[in-house]
Amino acid sequence: LIVGLLFGVSKLGFYDRAHVFAQMPTGAITHTIASVTGTVYARYQNSREQLSAAFRRALRFILRSTIPISLLLVVEAPVLVHSLIKDKWLPLVPILRWMLLYSLCRPVQDDINALLRSVGDPKRIIRHYGAQFGFLLFATPLLAINYGAEGAAMSMSIGAVIGIGVALWSCTAYVDVPWTKTLAPPLAAGGAALGTRLLATPMVESLPLLAGGFVGGAILLITYGLVLLAIERRALLDEINTLYTAARTGGKF
Secondary structure (H helix, E strand, O other): OHHHHHHHHHHHHHHHHHHHHHHHHHHHHHHHHHHHHHHHHHHOOOOHHHHHHHHHHHHHHHHHHHHHHHHHHHHOHHHHHHHHHOHHHOOHHHHHHHOHHHHHHHHHHHHHHHHHHHOOOOHHHHHHHHHHHHHHHHHHHHHHHHHOHHHHHHHHHHHHHHHHHHHHHHHOOOOOOOHHHHHHHHHHHHHHHHHHHHHOHHHHHOOOHHHHHHHHHHHHHHHHHHHHHHHHOHHHHHHHHHHHHHHHOOOOO
16 A cells, blocks of 8 residues: 555556465465465374474475475576566565565465464464554555555565564464574575575576576576585484374374
8 A cells, every 4th residue: 555655556566466476385385384274283282292293294294395495586586587577577576585484484374373373372472463564554545655665565574474473473372492493493494595696696687587497496496405414314304204294194194
């Protein structure tokens, strides 16, 4: 609404399409996970130990899958836009890139919401959404006026980080999570993958657009997978197998 009022329908169209792009891949993951975790969380709501174990597994899976997808979406955005919706939409690329943190935080927040609903505490959901809304209410107009539609996207990402901070704090009332062990490996792998991809930029840009996008995406994803595997090794494979088993057996971890 603010983007439309300040910059017109054309800019609003770019912003809306960037917002859709930012949600699509991670939203699909959230939908898949939520079909399992809601049942699991409700089943274990009276056992903090089992509930914590289930939440940790789901959170680890979400982080480890959404980080490379979000990075791929942002880094290779020009190729994806060119291939899927044509060059006239290329102005949405910088807007989409500012939505990276929003794209990363949304699936985690949705999983925390599923946890809080399952334990019968929706008031905490209202609390972290309220924190986001309060920030966006004041920050979005200011950032949009100063930085355009990119500023509005920036406010979405900052608001998402604020909301996820409150949400993670809220869920500690019901689960115990080793935050460093949970968050550090995928963030480190993501940083290494992004750094490697940026170093390869001159080589990637020397290729035709589609070939460059394919090679650049492959560099990013392979680096991410190798670094994450090097850090976590057997634990990563065990948790993937556990989640696969849960999906096949209707939520039995």
